[in-house]
Amino acid sequence: MGVTKILGALALTATLGVMASSGAEAQQTQSRLYDVTKSKKVRVCQFPLYYSISFRNPKTGEIEGIDADLAKEFAKELDAKLEIVESSFGSFIADLQAGKCEIGMFGVGATMKRGQAVEFSKPYLLTNLYAVTRKDSKVKKWEDIDQKGIKAAVSLGSYMEPFMKGYVKNAEVVSVAPPNTREAELVAGRVDVIITDFPTAIKVTDEFDWATYILPNEKLAITPYAYVVPQGDQIWLNYVNLFVDTIKLDGRLLKYAKKHKLDPIVAP
Structure with missing residues (x-):
């Protein structure tokens, strides 16, 4: 290959590299994190029939449980108003994909099959x-x-x-x-x-x-529970993971787990 062709190939490679880098940066500047902090509102999908996790108290109408409390903490960290969007285990993936909420916080089991359609945070509970x-x-x-x-x-x-x-x-x-x-x-x-x-x-x-x-004689279907977000938004997922790490370190996860008698299954 001649010098001219080599220089041309290098120039093309450099151009493609810049384009790829620019594309990655453009993609990273678009995130639900920016949308939430700008709108000052975060929509959280919850299943209101889940005991100890996100259960609507029939007397008060309020949703109670560990994720009811932690959703409030999450909104507080974002300096955003919390909006609960009712969902279920049969519909939460479609709800996330349709943009009805930014995150699901209701003890969702992180399974391989679900991982094909959504992304999971680091686990905060572990059960069987x-x-x-x-x-x-x-x-x-x-x-x-x-x-x-x-x-x-x-x-x-x-x-x-x-x-x-x-x-x-x-x-x-x-x-x-x-x-x-x-x-x-x-x-x-x-x-x-x-x-x-x-x-x-x-x-x-x-x-x-x-x-x-x-209880079964052996632990069956050991499953990590995590928060769930739409695919393709690494910035948002990173922030959610940081939230999980933070509540583990500062004691809020254990505090609310004990409040709802879930401390035996807190994830390490």
Whole structure:
């Protein structure tokens, strides 16, 4: 290759490099972080039927739980007004992609399948499966669940749903969609057991004297809970991760976890 061609190739490479760099910088200057700090409003998707995480108190109408408290802390850090957007495990991905909220904060399990459509922050809780049933139920231990005639309820769109459908061989898995709840199905006797996580198991057994929870012999479907954001906004994800790191270090995560009896499952 002649000198002229070499110089031309180098010039083209340099030009492409500058263009790529400029494109990356342009992309990085567009972020939800800038939109939120400019508008002074942050929209947070929450599922208002999630005990200990984001549950609407029927007496006050207020959403209570660890993520109700931490969403307020998040808005405070941004110096923004908090706006709660009701969502669910079956719709939060579509809600984020449609721009209905900037972030989901309601104990979303960070799974590989969900990671194909959204991005997750660093984890703040870590849990596995529990079963909740009535004290007078024929289900006395975990092994009693996978029997013919047993109906096990899961929330539609939760990570428990695909796990249980692949796990059980004899029992029937019943997917419950909002506004119905697993707990109401159990109370009505339409299911024998509900499959849930630590937050709901603790809350239900604390509030209802008829309820008891059952642990499997081994931890099943160990799942990190994280905050969830749309794909393609690294600046926003970095800020959310910084928030998670900060509340771990300054004690706010543990403070609100203890308030809602979730301190045993705080992520390291």
